[in-house]
Amino acid sequence: MKNIDIVIPVISAQYSELTPAQQHLVDEARAATLRSYAPYSRFNVGAAILLSDGTVVTGANQENAAFPSGTCAERTACYYAGANHPDARFETIAIAARGTDSLEVEHPISPCGACRQALLEYEKLAGHDVPVLLAGRDEIYILPSVKALMPLSFTEF
Ligand SMILES: [Zn+2]
Numbered sequence: 001m002k003n004i005d006i007v008i009p010v011i012s013a014q015y016s017e018l019t020p021a022q023q024h025l026v027d028e029a030r031a032a033t034l035r036s037y038a039p040y041s042r043f044n045v046g047a048a049i050l051l052s053d054g055t056v057v058t059g060a061n062q063e064n065a066a067f068p069s070g071t072c073a074e075r076t077a078c079y080y081a082g083a084n085h086p087d088a089r090f091e092t093i094a095i096a097a098r099g100t101d102s103l104e105v106e107h108p109i110s111p112c113g114a115c116r117q118a119l120l121e122y123e124k125l126a127g128h129d130v131p132v133l134l135a136g137r138d139e140i141y142i143l144p145s146v147k148a149l150m151p152l153s154f155t156e157f
Helices: 020-035 073-084 113-126
Strands: 011-013 044-051 056-060 090-098 132-135 140-143
Touching: 020 044, 020 056, 020 073, 020 090, 020 132, 044 073, 056 073, 073 090, 073 113, 090 113
Parallel strands: 090 132
Antiparallel strands: 011 140, 044 056, 044 090, 132 140
Protein backbone atom coordinates (compact mmCIF):
# COMPACT_ATOMS: atom_id res chain seq x y z
CA MET A 1 0.00 0.00 0.00
CA LYS A 2 1.22 3.50 -0.74
CA ASN A 3 -0.07 7.05 -0.81
CA ILE A 4 -0.51 8.75 -4.15
CA ASP A 5 -0.69 12.54 -4.26
CA ILE A 6 -2.62 13.98 -7.18
CA VAL A 7 -1.53 17.49 -8.07
CA ILE A 8 -3.73 19.79 -10.14
CA PRO A 9 -1.76 22.42 -12.04
CA VAL A 10 -3.43 25.84 -11.83
CA ILE A 11 -2.15 29.22 -12.92
CA SER A 12 -3.67 32.18 -11.13
CA ALA A 13 -3.80 35.24 -13.36
CA GLN A 14 -5.27 38.70 -13.52
CA TYR A 15 -7.48 39.57 -16.48
CA SER A 16 -4.78 41.91 -17.80
CA GLU A 17 -2.31 39.00 -17.92
CA LEU A 18 -4.46 36.95 -20.29
CA THR A 19 -3.88 36.88 -24.03
CA PRO A 20 -6.39 38.87 -26.11
CA ALA A 21 -8.01 35.57 -27.18
CA GLN A 22 -8.35 34.46 -23.54
CA GLN A 23 -9.76 37.86 -22.56
CA HIS A 24 -12.31 37.61 -25.37
CA LEU A 25 -13.45 34.19 -24.20
CA VAL A 26 -13.77 35.37 -20.59
CA ASP A 27 -15.75 38.38 -21.85
CA GLU A 28 -18.08 36.03 -23.72
CA ALA A 29 -18.57 33.85 -20.63
CA ARG A 30 -19.28 36.91 -18.49
CA ALA A 31 -21.77 38.22 -21.07
CA ALA A 32 -23.48 34.82 -21.15
CA THR A 33 -24.23 35.10 -17.41
CA LEU A 34 -26.74 37.80 -18.36
CA ARG A 35 -28.68 35.21 -20.39
CA SER A 36 -28.97 32.81 -17.46
CA TYR A 37 -32.42 31.74 -16.30
CA ALA A 38 -31.88 31.13 -12.61
CA PRO A 39 -34.98 32.19 -10.65
CA TYR A 40 -34.37 29.51 -8.01
CA SER A 41 -30.65 29.64 -7.26
CA ARG A 42 -30.23 33.27 -8.38
CA PHE A 43 -26.72 32.22 -9.35
CA ASN A 44 -26.07 33.10 -12.96
CA VAL A 45 -23.40 31.11 -14.74
CA GLY A 46 -22.03 31.58 -18.23
CA ALA A 47 -19.74 29.42 -20.32
CA ALA A 48 -17.97 30.13 -23.59
CA ILE A 49 -16.22 27.59 -25.78
CA LEU A 50 -13.82 28.45 -28.58
CA LEU A 51 -14.15 25.89 -31.37
CA SER A 52 -11.55 24.88 -33.93
CA ASP A 53 -13.51 26.66 -36.70
CA GLY A 54 -13.16 29.95 -34.81
CA THR A 55 -16.73 29.98 -33.55
CA VAL A 56 -17.36 30.92 -29.93
CA VAL A 57 -20.36 29.07 -28.53
CA THR A 58 -21.88 30.26 -25.27
CA GLY A 59 -24.30 28.85 -22.74
CA ALA A 60 -25.96 29.93 -19.53
CA ASN A 61 -27.58 27.89 -16.80
CA GLN A 62 -31.27 27.22 -17.44
CA GLU A 63 -33.21 26.22 -14.36
CA ASN A 64 -36.62 24.60 -14.11
CA ALA A 65 -39.23 24.22 -11.37
CA ALA A 66 -38.63 20.48 -11.70
CA PHE A 67 -35.03 20.93 -10.55
CA PRO A 68 -33.36 17.97 -12.26
CA SER A 69 -34.70 19.24 -15.58
CA GLY A 70 -32.47 22.30 -15.50
CA THR A 71 -29.04 22.39 -17.09
CA CYS A 72 -25.77 24.04 -16.15
CA ALA A 73 -24.14 26.67 -18.36
CA GLU A 74 -21.26 24.39 -19.26
CA ARG A 75 -23.47 21.58 -20.54
CA THR A 76 -25.78 24.03 -22.31
CA ALA A 77 -22.75 25.31 -24.22
CA CYS A 78 -21.05 22.00 -24.94
CA TYR A 79 -24.21 20.24 -26.09
CA TYR A 80 -25.11 23.22 -28.29
CA ALA A 81 -21.63 23.01 -29.80
CA GLY A 82 -21.97 19.29 -30.36
CA ALA A 83 -25.41 19.67 -31.94
CA ASN A 84 -24.60 22.64 -34.17
CA HIS A 85 -20.86 22.30 -34.88
CA PRO A 86 -20.33 18.54 -34.86
CA ASP A 87 -17.11 18.70 -36.88
CA ALA A 88 -15.47 21.43 -34.83
CA ARG A 89 -13.26 20.58 -31.88
CA PHE A 90 -13.06 22.35 -28.55
CA GLU A 91 -10.02 24.63 -28.19
CA THR A 92 -10.57 26.59 -24.96
CA ILE A 93 -13.36 26.90 -22.40
CA ALA A 94 -14.15 29.87 -20.13
CA ILE A 95 -16.63 29.90 -17.24
CA ALA A 96 -17.89 32.87 -15.23
CA ALA A 97 -20.66 33.58 -12.74
CA ARG A 98 -22.73 36.42 -11.34
CA GLY A 99 -24.47 36.41 -7.98
CA THR A 100 -27.75 37.79 -6.72
CA ASP A 101 -26.28 41.27 -6.51
CA SER A 102 -25.60 41.12 -10.28
CA LEU A 103 -21.90 41.35 -9.61
CA GLU A 104 -19.36 38.83 -10.82
CA VAL A 105 -18.44 36.32 -8.16
CA GLU A 106 -15.29 37.20 -6.31
CA HIS A 107 -13.53 33.86 -6.64
CA PRO A 108 -13.10 31.70 -9.75
CA ILE A 109 -16.08 29.43 -10.29
CA SER A 110 -15.59 25.75 -10.95
CA PRO A 111 -17.91 23.40 -12.86
CA CYS A 112 -19.91 20.68 -11.12
CA GLY A 113 -18.91 17.05 -11.46
CA ALA A 114 -21.51 16.28 -14.13
CA CYS A 115 -20.26 19.14 -16.31
CA ARG A 116 -16.65 18.06 -15.82
CA GLN A 117 -17.58 14.60 -17.05
CA ALA A 118 -19.43 16.03 -20.07
CA LEU A 119 -16.61 18.42 -20.97
CA LEU A 120 -14.08 15.64 -20.58
CA GLU A 121 -15.70 13.67 -23.38
CA TYR A 122 -15.47 16.66 -25.73
CA GLU A 123 -11.81 17.05 -24.79
CA LYS A 124 -11.28 13.43 -25.75
CA LEU A 125 -13.03 14.10 -29.08
CA ALA A 126 -10.76 17.10 -29.62
CA GLY A 127 -7.74 14.83 -29.40
CA HIS A 128 -5.76 17.34 -27.36
CA ASP A 129 -5.81 19.14 -24.04
CA VAL A 130 -8.48 21.84 -23.84
CA PRO A 131 -7.45 24.67 -21.48
CA VAL A 132 -10.09 25.90 -19.03
CA LEU A 133 -10.37 29.47 -17.74
CA LEU A 134 -12.28 29.81 -14.47
CA ALA A 135 -13.12 33.46 -14.03
CA GLY A 136 -13.59 35.27 -10.77
CA ARG A 137 -14.03 39.02 -10.52
CA ASP A 138 -10.34 39.73 -10.03
CA GLU A 139 -8.61 36.38 -10.32
CA ILE A 140 -8.75 33.86 -13.14
CA TYR A 141 -7.60 30.27 -12.82
CA ILE A 142 -6.07 28.73 -15.92
CA LEU A 143 -6.06 24.95 -16.06
CA PRO A 144 -4.21 23.15 -18.84
CA SER A 145 -7.01 20.70 -19.58
CA VAL A 146 -10.44 19.43 -18.59
CA LYS A 147 -8.89 16.25 -17.22
CA ALA A 148 -6.90 18.42 -14.79
CA LEU A 149 -10.30 19.38 -13.34
CA MET A 150 -11.30 15.79 -12.89
CA PRO A 151 -8.55 13.43 -11.76
CA LEU A 152 -9.49 9.76 -11.65
CA SER A 153 -12.31 10.43 -14.06
CA PHE A 154 -14.38 7.84 -15.85
CA THR A 155 -12.89 7.69 -19.33
CA GLU A 156 -13.55 4.19 -20.61
CA PHE A 157 -16.21 4.63 -23.23
ZN1 LIG B 1 -22.65 21.67 -14.01
